[in-house]
Amino acid sequence: MKLTHINEKGNPKIVNISDKPLTKRVAVAMGEIELSPSTKRLILEGKTKKGAVLQTAIVGGVMGGKRSWEIVPMCHPIPIDGIEIEIEEIEKGFRVIAGAVTTWKTGIEIEAITAVSTTLLTIYDMAKAVERGMVITNIQLLYKSGGKSGVFIKEEWKREIEGILKKL
Amino acid sequence: MKLTHINEKGNPKIVNISDKPLTKRVAVAMGEIELSPSTKRLILEGKTKKGAVLQTAIVGGVMGGKRSWEIVPMCHPIPIDGIEIEIEEIEKGFRVIAGAVTTWKTGIEIEAITAVSTTLLTIYDMAKAVERGMVITNIQLLYKSGGKSGVFIKEEWKREIEGILKKL
């Protein structure tokens, strides 16, 4: 087992993928933001009327996912085929689920995770004036298919994975 | 209490700060990544020898913090005075602490949080080949001073806050 981004001198590198085949690759990631009931209500009422906070967060998340290679230093620039983001209300706040797909030699986990992360940062930014103490948590990969490493799945999130894959 | 990024029609906006005074503003944020002991060891051995994963993550984090306004849709572009990031080993993985400072009419919470978030995404990206199941968690603001809202502090993190403020 070896960290592929580290070359023999220990310097960071972008791993050479030129001999890998193109395969369809799909990833699903999630993350959550914990906030108070009153902040949640303010966001949701905004949503009921115009959807502004959550929809802005989705736009930010999609754009962040596209820019993963610019933000994450050793991430390959890849041609993304699709990104889909959903936000659902949970008891302690909101859960973000993102699905992303590419047909390429590498990817698409970090793109899905960056999309989730940017969505959550946007919610934080838009609500921080009313609650500075919000916590972003549980950012993780739920599913990955394609590529030689085979399928990765966190079975306990099967329903969420299937939900977003159906829409992607 | 009102969400300042939402205008009267509910559309997102960048709030007009033209009449706010310049003040020195400091923020400290944190976040954690949970990973297995074997992944941690791989990263740390890399660190002992060359420091590659964690130092690359710090560079990514600093650059991510500077680009907050590009990534977070309604975030103001502000002239950042300084960013400092530290990574410490914790039992379940690594903790990232970031301090950021500006002398401006708004900021600097989201810049500190984006710096933390990008640092964690970079660790995830560089280690994902050996462990896809890592979880990014506990991203939160620990401290904020400056501006009319006064000082915000999560007292239980006082030691970490003071540690990074001393270096900033």
Add this chain to the structure above:
Amino acid sequence: MKLTHINEKGNPKIVNISDKPLTKRVAVAMGEIELSPSTKRLILEGKTKKGAVLQTAIVGGVMGGKRSWEIVPMCHPIPIDGIEIEIEEIEKGFRVIAGAVTTWKTGIEIEAITAVSTTLLTIYDMAKAVERGMVITNIQLLYKSGGKSGVFIKEEWKREIEGILKKL
């Protein structure tokens, strides 16, 4: 009368503004997109339910306005104080009005116009699958105050100018 971006050899340059005073500067710009009644209805029904096309366009427009200096070659990077975008239905399609404000030595016309332009491009992009023949038109500055050139106003758009200024 002289084009300030052209130096004596005719090469493009960023004009030196170091000796100009900081003043509060406000600009309002507009633009329109012409499309068929059926496309308009599709967009508006989307708006009634979720507001997706027009709100995504507003988010794109705000972000585009912030990036004016990256997109327009000889545009100064300036710290933007606020951006506000509105979209209204007109007979032939939609009209976009953007207001922007800075407290700086130059600006803020191009930022308002770029915000309008990006909003319109986003509407075009999101609706082009149903109508490729849409036309983007009437992009222009309506109002500018601040700076030594004094107030610029297109009187026939006074109502729109006042409307957006009140919200900025």
Add this chain to the structure above:
Amino acid sequence: MKLTHINEKGNPKIVNISDKPLTKRVAVAMGEIELSPSTKRLILEGKTKKGAVLQTAIVGGVMGGKRSWEIVPMCHPIPIDGIEIEIEEIEKGFRVIAGAVTTWKTGIEIEAITAVSTTLLTIYDMAKAVERGMVITNIQLLYKSGGKSGVFIKEEWKREIEGILKKL
């Protein structure tokens, strides 16, 4: 007929194109800027001597076209094969024609239109010191080939389309 960027909840998304075939896709777009004879003369004299305004605008336009996916929220990142921009003098000012080509699963309309739009914004920016009232108008797609939707053409612009296609 359905807006492809809107998912079933009405949230914006990047449409999944992973199952579409690669095809060569060509688009031509145009746009105009209306300005006074004296501003036109200043620009053209600059052009005669050094070409600065219009050539800077072309460089800005090419770079803007490449960045469409960064600027337009739901636009796919695609590998652009070529961009060509021409500016011609018309009675009321200048007309910009841009051709763009890709060999990919989606595109290339928005890239051509963004190239036109950025070219026009650059002309506006470089000439605004002498004339704030300029109007950007008539931005539209003239031609598109490739992809399953077949050829789109605005016949009345056939000469301009053929002119740019010959050079692309």
Add this chain to the structure above:
Amino acid sequence: MKLTHINEKGNPKIVNISDKPLTKRVAVAMGEIELSPSTKRLILEGKTKKGAVLQTAIVGGVMGGKRSWEIVPMCHPIPIDGIEIEIEEIEKGFRVIAGAVTTWKTGIEIEAITAVSTTLLTIYDMAKAVERGMVITNIQLLYKSGGKSGVFIKEEWKREIEGILKKL
């Protein structure tokens, strides 16, 4: 003497400048590209007719200078007041001189040097089809004023420094 970008743990950081005063800061940098007489002639004939290579390089250089903070990891984002670039023919190829100015707490050396470097990269890129062996050389700071470190000057380039300062 201490490297200011290295904190006590040796990690990179953006140095905290919040307590430094605003001062007007001017920098001049230069660099050269060596190429064959036939490539030079091709470029110059292009210049005589349309100026395309060298003017595109100047536009690229100005835009690169503005983006220094995005490209150079520990560089502060600063509000640039002006950038001026000149290219002169020298025996072995071309020399690029860039002047840049800011009124801020830090800068403006790296912005001038990045402007020079991007100008040279653009010439290389546009001419590489005819000569792959070109060499970019002699990139250096010639002059810096403002800030507490006082005036830095390479006296042997006095004429070039004065030439660009007069135009800035």
Add this chain to the structure above:
Amino acid sequence: MKLTHINEKGNPKIVNISDKPLTKRVAVAMGEIELSPSTKRLILEGKTKKGAVLQTAIVGGVMGGKRSWEIVPMCHPIPIDGIEIEIEEIEKGFRVIAGAVTTWKTGIEIEAITAVSTTLLTIYDMAKAVERGMVITNIQLLYKSGGKSGVFIKEEWKREIEGILKKL
């Protein structure tokens, strides 16, 4: 022999590569920075302890290489397969060698050269507080394979070329 970025009117363009085949393309570039023994020692001691300057420079270089198409105006956006950067101590300072690979219709010289150039700019930026007079020099392409122009090699750098190709 013709400059491919110049169209018949002399305007800059992105050359249409849509009919070129995909081939694996590899490039190696180098560059040097000259600095005083005391600055070199400071950097190297940093390196011995934490590697900060040189490792930050490598991260900056990799990220700069990925962004070539954003920085260099007429450069195609291409999907980069890998980037590897090495820094070695030489008598007068440091030498940077970068290798880059793509499987595409164009590239990968400018990406390798931009990676070298950004690495050197980062070293300059991080050491400029102790020595403003450093000189960046000898930036050049050492090797290129793939594409119809065949192999380009500067034989006198064979050892360096082979060294980096082995690691890529």
